[in-house]
Amino acid sequence: MSEALERNYRVGEEIGRGRYGVVFRCHSLHTGDCVAVKSIEKRLIQDDAVDSLCISNEAKLMSLVSDHTNVLGIFDVYEDDEFLHMVLEYCGSADLYQRITSLPVFSELEAHRVMLQLMEAISHCHSRGVAHRDIKPDNIFFNSYNVLKLADFGSAGYFHSGELMSGIVGTPYYVAPEVVAGREYNEKVDIWSAGVILYIMLSGIPPFYGDSATEIFESVLRANLRFPKSYFASASCEVKDLLRQMLCKDVRRRFSAEQVLAHPWITDGGGSMSECCYRA
Numbered sequence: 001m002s003e004a005l006e007r008n009y010r011v012g013e014e015i016g017r018g019r020y021g022v023v024f025r026c027h028s029l030h031t032g033d034c035v036a037v038k039s040i041e042k043r044l045i046q047d048d049a050v051d052s053l054c055i056s057n058e059a060k061l062m063s064l065v066s067d068h069t070n071v072l073g074i075f076d077v078y079e080d081d082e083f084l085h086m087v088l089e090y091c092g093s094a095d096l097y098q099r100i101t102s103l104p105v106f107s108e109l110e111a112h113r114v115m116l117q118l119m120e121a122i123s124h125c126h127s128r129g130v131a132h133r134d135i136k137p138d139n140i141f142f143n144s145y146n147v148l149k150l151a152d153f154g155s156a157g158y159f160h161s162g163e164l165m166s167g168i169v170g171t172p173y174y175v176a177p178e179v180v181a182g183r184e185y186n187e188k189v190d191i192w193s194a195g196v197i198l199y200i201m202l203s204g205i206p207p208f209y210g211d212s213a214t215e216i217f218e219s220v221l222r223a224n225l226r227f228p229k230s231y232f233a234s235a236s237c238e239v240k241d242l243l244r245q246m247l248c249k250d251v252r253r254r255f256s257a258e259q260v261l262a263h264p265w266i267t268d269g270g271g272s273m274s275e276c277c278y279r280a
């Protein structure tokens with residue numbers, strides 16, 4: 001632990017571990033506020049140029065976007081020769097992955113509550129030129145007031161309007177086809193991943209699946225979106241339409257974050273939709 005950190009925070013128990021980081025619950029010695037401190041031991045990443053870059057990017061890019069209610073706050077960064085410590089907003093409630101695995105499926109109203117906040121977060125990041133590039137349920141936290149917080153900017157990238165990004169980042173079920181294909185891509189990879197999350201919340205199954213990472217990637221590349229009756233019998237037309245727009249293989253036709261936020265399923269509140277469906 002850095003002395004500078006311990007001058008300002010009382011370090012409490014470990015609450016989680018990632019590949020390089022250990023996360024501690026801490027309290028500010030000045031305000032008493034509870035925070036999460038993610039501590040990265042530099043010697044664990046020094047041999048890996050890509051991971052070193054991810055870690056230094058994480059704090060920088062988070063600072064660019066964390067002024068939004070639905071993005072995890074970063075309050076301080078302490079760095080010495082051995083450690084990088086990020087002082088983050090504390091989220092004590094179950095993350096979206098835990099919520100998805102503890103419920104058979106979400107109602108449209110419940111899914112709407114999540115999607116509205118997630119899309120507000122994504123739209124804000126994109127307006128600041130930040131693509132998250134690893135949107136998945138494990139990176140979506142909730143604070144004790146049940147407010148959604150988009151977290152983990154370790155794979156995020158900065159983009160200039162109209163410019164393309166490259167590099168394979170993301171997680172198999174959630175990654176967009178243009179990334180799997182090894183093509184250059186833009187911030188709409190986040191819209192694809194958010195669409196996968198919406199599909200999973202409503203049905204309990206991923207839209208593109210397989211028994212191995214390779215099979216999942218093949219399925220993602222085919223991008224053959226279906227709504228099996230046994231899972232989507234009661235889904236509204238509007239939510240299926242939104243899913244088609246988000247999980248659209250053609251990036252130019254795929255909705256932007258602003259377009260998702262203006263879609264009737266989002267603006268009309270998700271649960272109030274009719275259950276009839278004219279298009280299978």
Ligand SMILES: Nc1ncnc2c1ncn2[C@@H]1O[C@H](COP(=O)(O)OP(=O)(O)OP(=O)(O)O)[C@@H](O)[C@H]1O
Pocket residue numbers: 015016017018019020021022023036038072088089090091092152154
């Ligand atoms: N702000 C936070 N508030 C509460 N718990 C947190 C917070 N940030 C992280 N955690 C907990 O710590 C765990 C590890 O987080 P961390 O970001 O280091 O790694 P990860 O995202 O799980 O894995 P990876 O290293 O692959 O990115 C999380 O799974 C979560 O349980």
